[in-house]
Amino acid sequence: MEGLLDFVLRDILTRVGGVQRCVSEFIRITDTLLPERVFERLVPELRHGSQTRSGVPVRPQLLGSDPICLADNAARLASMGPNGVDLNFGCPSPVVNRHRGGAALLDEPELLFKIVSAVRRAVPAQQPVSAKMRLGLKDDSRAEACALAIEAAGASELVVHARTKVDGYRPPAYWERVGDIRQVVKLPLVANGEIWTAADAQACRLASGCHTLMLGRGIVANPGLALEILAAQSPHGALEAGAGSSAVMVLPWEQLLPLIADFWGLVGLHLRRDQQTGRLKQWLNLLRRVYPQAQLAFEAVKTFHHPADVDAWLAKQRGGLEFCIAGAMSQ
Template sequence: MIVQDKPIILAPMEGVIDALMRDLLTSINDYDLCVTEFVRVVKGLVPNHVYKKVCPELLSDGKTPSGTPVRVQLLGQHPQWLAENAVRAIDLGSPGIDLNFGCPAPTVNKSKGGAMLLKTPETIYEIIKQCRKAVPKAYDVSAKIRLGWEDTQHFTEILDAIEQAGASSLAIHARTKKQGYKAPAHWQYISFATQKLSIPVIANGEIWTKSDADKCQEVANTNKLMLGRGALAVPNLANVIKHGEQPYSDNQLISFLMHFCHTVPASAKPHYLSSRLKQWLKYIRLQYPIAQLIFSELKYLHDTEEILGYLQEKISN
């Protein structure tokens, strides 16, 4: 169970926050926990190499190089298969298991996974119950949800199912699947959950600044936060919230982007660096006007040395 004072968790973001990004962000922030992109469980046991690809930290005591624990997230709809894979992930070194009931991706929902399960709280109950039964008590089995599918009519039933099934904690993205990522996040529903449940409740959604974090904690009635897009838009956001640091200046931001370029392994696929950097800049430009300029000028560059040279000029200027 999460027991840290005012913990901040780095959210799972499929196709965005991978091991390299977890390494970078935990190297400059005091995150208490990271959750991986989901491991998709369709039938039977997922091969070990898939777990190690999604979570290479399993080879390092389940922690990032800076020592932040990394919890494997599972996604699927079959309780027994999820339970068997939960045990496998623990055996491979994950310091706990997270269960995804919030992914809004159409390809996932079409096969009755992720947020689709919000329509059937009884399935959520069975999944958590079987995973909790299979996983040793020393390890957390947490869950992540949205407020519902099209609306919040099943929200109370979902909360009851999660607690009665024995979940260790619950992260709530304060929007329905239908609402997607459209502002605002409805933190008041998280407050309802914190008052109703005896397990820790973590608030997620529309936390871009320290003032957002303070307001979220007040409205949601919890001091436990999960950062997703905001953690990408302001790279040191966790420490801005936790320790009162100033958000990175433009030059600090560019220096960090250059550090990212140097961190990408030489074995990475062609254009991996340029693609991921441009993807990241789409988030950063939501908080840094200079990132829009950098994105517009970098989008035609693919060579690492050209990219580094351009960024260096931006610092010099």
Template sequence: MRLFLAPMEGLVDDLVRDLLTDVGGIDRCVTEFVRVTNGLLPPRVFHRYAPEMDQGWQTPRGIPVALQLLGSDCEQMARHAERAAALGAPQIDLNFGCPAKTVNKHRGGAVLLDDPPLMADLVSAVRGAVPSHIPVTAKIRLGYGDRSMGVACARAVEAAGAAELCVHARSKVDGYRPPAYWESIAEIRQSVGLPVIANGDVWSVDDYWRCREVTGCDQVMIGRGLIARPDLARQIRASQRGEPTTPMGWPDVVGLIQRYGERLADHVEERHVTGRLKQWVNYTRRHFPEAEAGWPSLKRHKALAPFNEALRETVRMPMAEPLGE
């Protein structure tokens, strides 16, 4: 009954992985994807995506971190996987699900779902390039233009040697619009023998249990739900044990977001710091009325100091209604 933190490009970096795994309940993390094109990337690029390599590819809490690669050139993907393995990566995950237009235009991510044979070749090339004890895994969607390719893609990556498959329950065209088609994950799970991880639209403890019931999967990956509710994995763990738990309150969430901003400011320009903090706060509006009430003010600030002051003000201001589940 493992819980995984999903990679979210442009948001879930090593700092967020540290903060969320410290809250608790997460069994494994995956990096943002390393884009593989032409030429072998130097170790410093791998380190930028996975600073955890300095501590045995684990977060400070001791949670393992897998490296994700994205690309469509078998030789280059194999070379980069080999380098990642040499750098100590405990798992190589292949991204066949990114819906970004720029990525798909350059034949990466979800566009490959229309070409299961190429997906199989990529998995096979990476599998052959790394030691047998390092699992090669994949993440897919249900298809590109529609949701008809999930089973074919799953069978292709299984036949090529993938050890595990994560399925986001939408097509590329679906984007992130609800609903997530969990029943399609159930169909995939029944069609392959490798472990299948369910992903998509788990925003609450109730969602987690419904997802498991529909998909039949006992492993779940959560992305946006853990940004919106940072202690969701911890709540789910308590529910698995049948224990009560007190959900994290808004003041604690504010403290978490501010700690992220303080640490991020040491690495990137201020305007990028507030941009990422706004992303995080925007997700929390789903569950926290205080975030919804403060959003009109928060979204205007580009400098960190006034943003932080507006964020602190949300702890004191009257609450609005949240956006809902």
């Protein structure tokens, strides 16, 4: 999720808990063998055992269409000790697709086979090579063929975003089509798309037959979502019927606000000054889908363009929170 789930937000979200692994934003591969410093700039977790500060593994993701160049870059990346290498066949961005990247390749199962085969040969056997795809480009008629090509090429895992490129991010997600793919491939399958609540997770698992789920915008809007999904599971790993209402918040706003402040601190350290306020507005915009308090916060900061204004606003919010907590303790 380019421009959203970068290493800064990965750091913050994995502190909450419930996430077993992250996949990085895509690293665009054209005709160049990237130096290690570029991989480290985009996935700085590579300098720390390929893990977030909370110890959650991070798998870098490559995007491109040239099997040889992707393989060369995958080999260099693998030498840096990542938690495997992931391949992007799902990005719906028109700019990416015009340059034969992401979902644009889903009309060419033969090319998917060549890419995954080349990368699999280039990466040591003990390191996983996984892939993410959508159901197709304009329609889902070749979804099974693409999945079979990725499996035959030696991928160790496949994530399926249950929409086509043309569908974009419009609901619904067609989880049952992931179930169709599951009937024809034997490699581990992960379902993705339109999972906003624990109830959505339950419905996705039932429709797709997949136990493992990938969360995207849903966990950005509700940082406690993974914990909600886990809390809704029975001891046998199944989701309890009716569990996981979006009204049940594992992570209260009072616990989220300090994480927002930490996020802002990291944004100040790692992003250009002209990008900083926009990143906070972007996250608050998604958070208000779940948190009424985020609506008020978004309204307060949407006109800010100077980091100092955000600093002052956050200091006021945290001061008010500390006052409320102290008052509650004194009762």
